Amino acid sequence: MAGVAQKSLVKTKKFTRDKLLGLFGLxxxxxxxxxxxxxxxxxIRQDKExxxxxxxxxxxxxTQIEAKIxxxxxxxxxxxxxxxxRKLEKGPLGCGVGIYLLYENKNSRVSNxxxxxxxxxxxxKVFERLGRMGLTSxxxxxxxxxxxxFSQEYKTFSEISCRATYLYPLFxxxxxxAFKTTLQENFEVDLTCGGSAKAEHFPLKx
Numbered sequence: 001m002a003g004v005a006q007k008s009l010v011k012t013k014k015f016t017r018d019k020l021l022g023l024f025g026l027x028x029x030x031x032x033x034x035x036x037x038x039x040x041x042x043x044i045r046q047d048k049e050x051x052x053x054x055x056x057x058x059x060x061x062x063t064q065i066e067a068k069i070x071x072x073x074x075x076x077x078x079x080x081x082x083x084x085x086r087k088l089e090k091g092p093l094g095c096g097v098g099i100y101l102l103y104e105n106k107n108s109r110v111s112n113x114x115x116x117x118x119x120x121x122x123x124x125k126v127f128e129r130l131g132r133m134g135l136t137s138x139x140x141x142x143x144x145x146x147x148x149x150f151s152q153e154y155k156t157f158s159e160i161s162c163r164a165t166y167l168y169p170l171f172x173x174x175x176x177x178a179f180k181t182t183l184q185e186n187f188e189v190d191l192t193c194g195g196s197a198k199a200e201h202f203p204l205k206x
Contacts (some may be wrong), residue, residue, distance in 0.1 A: 048201040051160060079203070094196050115187070127151050128145065130149055166188070
């Protein structure tokens, strides 16, 4: 009788253990399904919403700039993502949105006037972007033959930083991603927002 009772107890313990393992496995599977089917899509949607809000804010800013300095000769809008290693598509993922405005055939004097009017709209401090200390405005190409650039911080949307960048003279050989111009002196305004992303919300940039 003692042997039968011992065997019964072992079977009971084994059944209880197997049942607990089964329940644990079921909980794990349920949690994974909830993450894949509910939580992750929700977080991705919320993450993309940050960029959508940033884009809407840039559109509002563009409307104000256009009203202040006039309609550009060319305009380009972009939504893209990129990995730290573009070639391998590996590493941290970042996405960005932007509106690029080109005002053609503008010399340094006119470009400075347009930039100053735009600067007032944003109201933030202006930085010279190429390390030329003391430079506060565009110089004539006769005095400074090369790219010139200033920028202003705009807003931040949940760790997505936005800024306005002003470029001159944008001659034909200037390495610009946005425009290819045939004129020797041009003024460009780049309104951009960018930050880390949890998914490829937009097409990958080559």
